[in-house]
Amino acid sequence: MMEVRQNRTDRVFFRYQEEFEQAALQVLRSGNYILGNEVNQFEQEFAAFVGTDYAVSLASGLDALWIAFRILGIGAGDEVIVQGNTYIAIDPDRIEEKISPDTKAVLVVHLYGMPCEMNRITSLCRRYGLKLIEDCAQSHGACYEGRMTGSFGDIGCFSFYPSKHLGGFGDGGAIVTSDPGLAQQVRIFRNYGSDKRYYNKVVGANSRLDELQAALLRVKLRHIRTLTSERQEAAMRYLRGITSQWHQFVVRCKKRDRLASYLKEKGIDTLIHYPVPPHLSEAYRYLNLKKGDLPVTEQFAREVLSLPVYNGMTRAEQDYVTAAVNAFS
Numbered sequence: 001m002m003e004v005r006q007n008r009t010d011r012v013f014f015r016y017q018e019e020f021e022q023a024a025l026q027v028l029r030s031g032n033y034i035l036g037n038e039v040n041q042f043e044q045e046f047a048a049f050v051g052t053d054y055a056v057s058l059a060s061g062l063d064a065l066w067i068a069f070r071i072l073g074i075g076a077g078d079e080v081i082v083q084g085n086t087y088i089a090i091d092p093d094r095i096e097e098k099i100s101p102d103t104k105a106v107l108v109v110h111l112y113g114m115p116c117e118m119n120r121i122t123s124l125c126r127r128y129g130l131k132l133i134e135d136c137a138q139s140h141g142a143c144y145e146g147r148m149t150g151s152f153g154d155i156g157c158f159s160f161y162p163s164k165h166l167g168g169f170g171d172g173g174a175i176v177t178s179d180p181g182l183a184q185q186v187r188i189f190r191n192y193g194s195d196k197r198y199y200n201k202v203v204g205a206n207s208r209l210d211e212l213q214a215a216l217l218r219v220k221l222r223h224i225r226t227l228t229s230e231r232q233e234a235a236m237r238y239l240r241g242i243t244s245q246w247h248q249f250v251v252r253c254k255k256r257d258r259l260a261s262y263l264k265e266k267g268i269d270t271l272i273h274y275p276v277p278p279h280l281s282e283a284y285r286y287l288n289l290k291k292g293d294l295p296v297t298e299q300f301a302r303e304v305l306s307l308p309v310y311n312g313m314t315r316a317e318q319d320y321v322t323a324a325v326n327a328f329s
């Protein structure tokens with residue numbers, strides 16, 4: 001029997017062991033352990049990676065979230081719209097109906113590395129004057145329409161907890177933003193509210209990423225593209241390998257009928273497998289089951305759509321379908 005653990009954070013360490021050890025030794029020998037060159041460099045490299053002007057490193061992902069709310073002035077009495085944790089995507093249609101006069105912000109979580117529908121959510125936030133915070137603790141390197149998660153909102157929050165995609169060797173986090181004022185506020189807040197030693201501007205906290213973690217994260221960041229492809233390949237191998245011979249490639253979409261007609265306009269045929277669940281079909285009327293009796297099944301019947309997949313389908317055809325599906329909103 002092979003033992004397969006849920007995660008093996010040591011595997012990447014051993015793959016790049018020399019680089020990690022060298023980086024750590026360099027910090028240990030430098031005598032500079034807090035807010036030094038490694039933190040500076042890491043922040044610049046991470047901001048460049050995400051595509052924001054600034055990244056400010058912090059002690060954890062949770063700190064990134066609460067500091068984001070603090071510096072955006074969101075506190076007691078304010079409402080923040082958040083998705084139910086189990087949902088992969090936050091549904092923009094549901095955001096709108098939840099907005100009240102007390103609503104100040106929307107927090108989206110790109111759960112499991114799946115980006116939320118950012119074009120609709122950003123325009124909604126703009127229209128209603130809401131702040132947008134992205135929880136990217138699971139989405140380092142995940143893109144939505146070519147832009148990286150974390151670069152859409154006023155603030156993106158990252159965690160570098162060891163099991164995260166860009167995980168360190170202890171706790172860590174960061175806020176990314178392209179607003180210089182916000183970046184400066186985070187920098188001050190994480191360091192006791194001070195930008196100059198012993199001169200405290202605001203009541204802050206101690207939420208600094210240390211030099212050692214920054215140096216180690218820099219090593220991992222250098223390999224992030226390889227690590228991302230490797231994870232994507234592993235996921236694909238699951239998708240290819242697990243039981244299915246892909247008789248159908250079925251996606252689910254709340255706006256299934258709109259998606260189907262949109263694809264039709266683009267020349268792409270789809271089918272619905274199956275629009276009428278057996279318990280609601282005429283043939284089984286004698287079972288006396290009514291609409292609502294099997295809610296999950298009925299939801300699937302409303303949401304499933306089978307994309308073209310067949311032997312002999314060309315790469316170009318598949319790329320065309322992929323691009324069309326990704327551009328649907």
Ligand SMILES: *Cc1c(COP(=O)(O)O)cnc(C)c1O
Pocket residue numbers: 060061062063109111135137138158159160161171172173
């Ligand atoms: C891990 C995680 C956090 C918290 O990050 P920490 O660094 O552990 O504090 C927040 N949000 C999501 C979605 C996470 O996965």
